[in-house]
Amino acid sequence: MPNQDFAPLLILIALVAAFLWLHFSGASGSARLYLAGLLVVTGVVMLLPSLGVPIPDWWASVMPTPKIQLGLDLQGGTHLLLEVKLDDAVKTALRRRGDDLVRELGANKLAPVKISQDASGALSVTLKDQAETSPFLDLMERSFTDLTAAGAGQAATGAPIYRLTMRQADELQTRHSAMDQALETIRNRIDQLGVRETTVEREDDNEILVQLPGIQDPERAKQLIGKTAVLEFKLVDDQHSIADALKNGPPPGDEILYGRPDRGGREPYLVESPVLVTGDVVTDARVRPGGRLEGPYVSVDLNARGAQIFDSLTAANVGRRLAIILDNTVYSAPVIKERIPGGRVSITGRFSFEEAHQLAIVLRSGALPAPVKIIEERTVGPSLGHDSIRDGAISFVVGAGVVLAFMAIYYSGAGIVADFGLILNILLLLCVMAALQATLTLPGIAGIVLTLGMSIDANVLVNERMREELRSGKSARESVKHGYLRAWSAVRDSNISTFVAGLILFQFGTGPVKGFAVTLCAGVATGLFSCIVVTRAWYDYQMEIRRLTQISV
Amino acid sequence: MSFQLIPSDINLDFVGKRRFFIALSTAINISALVLLWFVGLNYGVDFAGGSLVQVRFTQETNANAIRSALAPLNLGDITIQDFGKVGQEYLIRFAKAKEVGSIGKLLEQALAKRYGANVAKVVRVETVGARVGRNLRRDGISAVVVATIFMGLFIAWEFRHVSWSFGAGAVIALVHDVLVVTFALVISQFQFDLTTLAALLTVIGYSVHDTIIVSDRIREDAAKRRRENLAAIMNRAINETLSRTILTSGTAIAVLIVLLALGGPILRPPAFTLLVGFITGTYSSIYIAGPVVLFWERRIKVGALSRAA
Numbered sequence: 001m002p003n004q005d006f007a008p009l010l011i012l013i014a015l016v017a018a019f020l021w022l023h024f025s026g027a028s029g030s031a032r033l034y035l036a037g038l039l040v041v042t043g044v045v046m047l048l049p050s051l052g053v054p055i056p057d058w059w060a061s062v063m064p065t066p067k068i069q070l071g072l073d074l075q076g077g078t079h080l081l082l083e084v085k086l087d088d089a090v091k092t093a094l095r096r097r098g099d100d101l102v103r104e105l106g107a108n109k110l111a112p113v114k115i116s117q118d119a120s121g122a123l124s125v126t127l128k129d130q131a132e133t134s135p136f137l138d139l140m141e142r143s144f145t146d147l148t149a150a151g152a153g154q155a156a157t158g159a160p161i162y163r164l165t166m167r168q169a170d171e172l173q174t175r176h177s178a179m180d181q182a183l184e185t186i187r188n189r190i191d192q193l194g195v196r197e198t199t200v201e202r203e204d205d206n207e208i209l210v211q212l213p214g215i216q217d218p219e220r221a222k223q224l225i226g227k228t229a230v231l232e233f234k235l236v237d238d239q240h241s242i243a244d245a246l247k248n249g250p251p252p253g254d255e256i257l258y259g260r261p262d263r264g265g266r267e268p269y270l271v272e273s274p275v276l277v278t279g280d281v282v283t284d285a286r287v288r289p290g291g292r293l294e295g296p297y298v299s300v301d302l303n304a305r306g307a308q309i310f311d312s313l314t315a316a317n318v319g320r321r322l323a324i325i326l327d328n329t330v331y332s333a334p335v336i337k338e339r340i341p342g343g344r345v346s347i348t349g350r351f352s353f354e355e356a357h358q359l360a361i362v363l364r365s366g367a368l369p370a371p372v373k374i375i376e377e378r379t380v381g382p383s384l385g386h387d388s389i390r391d392g393a394i395s396f397v398v399g400a401g402v403v404l405a406f407m408a409i410y411y412s413g414a415g416i417v418a419d420f421g422l423i424l425n426i427l428l429l430l431c432v433m434a435a436l437q438a439t440l441t442l443p444g445i446a447g448i449v450l451t452l453g454m455s456i457d458a459n460v461l462v463n464e465r466m467r468e469e470l471r472s473g474k475s476a477r478e479s480v481k482h483g484y485l486r487a488w489s490a491v492r493d494s495n496i497s498t499f500v501a502g503l504i505l506f507q508f509g510t511g512p513v514k515g516f517a518v519t520l521c522a523g524v525a526t527g528l529f530s531c532i533v534v535t536r537a538w539y540d541y542q543m544e545i546r547r548l549t550q551i552s553v
Numbered sequence: 554m555s556f557q558l559i560p561s562d563i564n565l566d567f568v569g570k571r572r573f574f575i576a577l578s579t580a581i582n583i584s585a586l587v588l589l590w591f592v593g594l595n596y597g598v599d600f601a602g603g604s605l606v607q608v609r610f611t612q613e614t615n616a617n618a619i620r621s622a623l624a625p626l627n628l629g630d631i632t633i634q635d636f637g638k639v640g641q642e643y644l645i646r647f648a649k650a651k652e653v654g655s656i657g658k659l660l661e662q663a664l665a666k667r668y669g670a671n672v673a674k675v676v677r678v679e680t681v682g683a684r685v686g687r688n689l690r691r692d693g694i695s696a697v698v699v700a701t702i703f704m705g706l707f708i709a710w711e712f713r714h715v716s717w718s719f720g721a722g723a724v725i726a727l728v729h730d731v732l733v734v735t736f737a738l739v740i741s742q743f744q745f746d747l748t749t750l751a752a753l754l755t756v757i758g759y760s761v762h763d764t765i766i767v768s769d770r771i772r773e774d775a776a777k778r779r780r781e782n783l784a785a786i787m788n789r790a791i792n793e794t795l796s797r798t799i800l801t802s803g804t805a806i807a808v809l810i811v812l813l814a815l816g817g818p819i820l821r822p823p824a825f826t827l828l829v830g831f832i833t834g835t836y837s838s839i840y841i842a843g844p845v846v847l848f849w850e851r852r853i854k855v856g857a858l859s860r861a862a
């Protein structure tokens with residue numbers, strides 16, 4: 001988001017307000033025309049940055065120079081809408097609490113229990129026997145206040161079963177922080193792409209909007225975003241055979257994970273379920289050049305807590321294999337040869353340099369608390385964007401030409417006055433867009449062209465009324481006065497209706513449609529001012545200076 | 554010297570012929586509903602979900618060749634449509650592929666296998682998930698309904714001194730315009746996406762805009778000539794504003810024709826929608842909105858009065 005500076009907008013509003021004040025206090029036409037001239041000069045100066053005219057530094061230091069932003073459909077780029085699977089974040093949190101529970105039960109000298117997780121994420125705990133019930137519930141009340149335990153019948157052996165779910169407030173809290181973390185993580189990853197003026201913002205309860213203007217390779221961005229990057233360490237179970245586990249299902253407390261796709265398919269691993277260390281202890285991750293055979297690897301630094309856990313873990317399990325798991329894929333499972341203090345872990349896996357680089361980025365920027373899915377993508381290549389700009393510009397110029405020429409021919413003198421109003425209208429409309437740093441999209445250009453065709457209605461109404469008044473035998477002076485006066489109620493009401501339609505469009509629209517709505521609404525406002533208020537100054541000036549007795553309409 | 558297209562003393566009988574035009578409009582509206590039910594709008598990916606890929610070729614090719622080049626990807630039902638430059642630019646549309654993230658790249662690779670490297674270039678990818686499509690459709694329908702109701706209320710209030718029924722007239726005129734535009738969209742099978750929807754909402758804004766101009770004149774004349782009956786006042790107001798109506802709609806329509814011709818293929822569906830909408834919007838202010846007010850004033854109000862008496 002470009003930083004907003006309201007100074008240019010305030011200057012515009014001040015000038016318009018001054019004009020309106022002069023208009024309603026009945027100031028002379030010439031004074032109002034001078035002010036209109038000032039408005040035109042200000043407008044042109046404000047548009048210079050948008051037209052690509054270089055702005056001298058001394059000027060930029062005095063006054064902000066906002067520009068009209070080109071939409072992704074014009075400059076090319078990628079728009080992504082991501083859905084964060086928050087249900088999964090809750091499930092993961094419950095699973096971790098399940099691991100904690102197992103550890104706590106052991107620490108409290110309670111018999112081991114069987115814990116399983118169902119599809120909704122709820123944990124089902126089977127106690128050893130009835131006698132364990134009250135110490136179990138005590139423990140729940142003491143250390144697991146975020147969970148609710150409800151009796152769920154008995155197993156065949158008569159052992160009580162409890163169903164554990166997260167309390168509503170804690171679940172909301174989990175979702176909330178998962179969303180914040182996802183936003184932060186994706187922002188970090190996008191920043192690493194080095195693209196300018198990216199947008200990463202929350203769109204809905206569980207949606208994130210990412211906009212990458214001018215990006216050449218959207219695939220890379222999408223791969224970066226999609227990686228969950230949950231780093232886990234689990235011990236490999238060497239007691240049981242992997243072949244049996246594949247055939248009959250893993251023994252209790254174990255699970256089967258697979259390695260990275262290789263020429264020989266994906267190698268299965270039998271690992272012990274409890275997660276020993278997770279990726280949230282990673283402080284840094286760097287690509288290191290490896291030997292010629294194994295290629296580059298990623299070196300990961302752990303924080304103090306991670307280092308300590310890793311230290312005692314390796315000390316207690318020398319000789320066993322430790323699986324290094326990223327997003328449920330086993331990257332490697334080296335044998336722990338000795339105790340590893342200091343908290344530095346290498347992840348190898350025959351990476352290409354690009355793969356290692358991406359892995360380092362996602363590890364460094366933190367894990368996503370839940371998987372993220374792209375639910376909407378709009379990518380426009382730069383060449384198509386250029387074509388759209390060209391088509392838009394051509395239809396703008398031709399459309400404006402048609403309207404201006406028609407007015408001048410049909411109403412002659414009054415038509416030329418209306419044309420000046422129309423040109424001022426376009427100038428102001430573009431200025432407002434620049435001052436708001438609004439985004440110009442292709443539908444937005446269509447909106448401007450349409451504004452041209454519609455704002456002319458105000459002048460047509462006034463001019464038709466003037467003709468009517470002249471025909472009824474009124475003087476030129478009276479005709480001008482009554483023409484504007486009588487046309488006003490129709491002009492006002494009809495513009496209100498268009499403005500309201502624009503507001504509704506803005507409320508319900510997304511992306512390019514919003515851009516269209518902004519141009520439509522801004523066009524109504526600038527059109528009323530330019531075509532009604534400013535053109536009137538010209539007639540008043542004519543009447544004062546030249547004692548106008550005749551108008552050409 | 555300036556021109557005058559419509560003579561100032563014009564006095565056509567618009568209101569007298571209302572029965573014929575109402576019958577005509579009703580027929581078009583009913584066929585619009587029938588078409589909408591049996592044929593349906595050509596929903597773009599915004600509303601239907603799925604993927605749309607625009608591909609540019611450096612050599613001429615045809616839809617069948619592209620289809621066979623993409624066959625290995627198993628994309629399911631594919632529609633291929635000429636777009637922009639004839640023979641060299643195509644829109645490829647299919648239900649969403651499994652791997653959302655890399656559709657552009659997949660297609661480019663598949664096409665490169667047949668046409669050679671750098672012949673086919675993906676210039677636009679739009680993928681919308683089914684759920685997002687549903688939400689957008691829901692928002693779109695709400696926008697049209699909310700806009701119509703707001704406009705009706707606004708007009709009813711603005712012209713309450715003449716008759717509250719102006720609101721009803723405007724709403725029926727709006728429904729009419731939306732149906733006529735829908736009719737044209739179903740027949741032309743132009744893609745109905747977010748931009749087309751924006752155009753439809755703009756049509757609603759314009760239709761009301763036009764109805765207000767005519768009604769404003771009726772309001773003014775009704776205040777001046779209290780003796781005359783409403784039908785006569787209405788006919789006079791329509792004639793008095795006729796010159797303005799023709800000029801404004803004429804310029805707007807000229808501008809829209811420019812957009813349709815020069816705005817490029819992406820702007821064609823919305824420009825077409827606006828063009829049809831502006832024409833019907835102008836027509837409905839004269840032949841629909843007014844007659845509804847007359848009908849209301851004569852039948853419903855008079856009926857209620859006579860029952861009360």
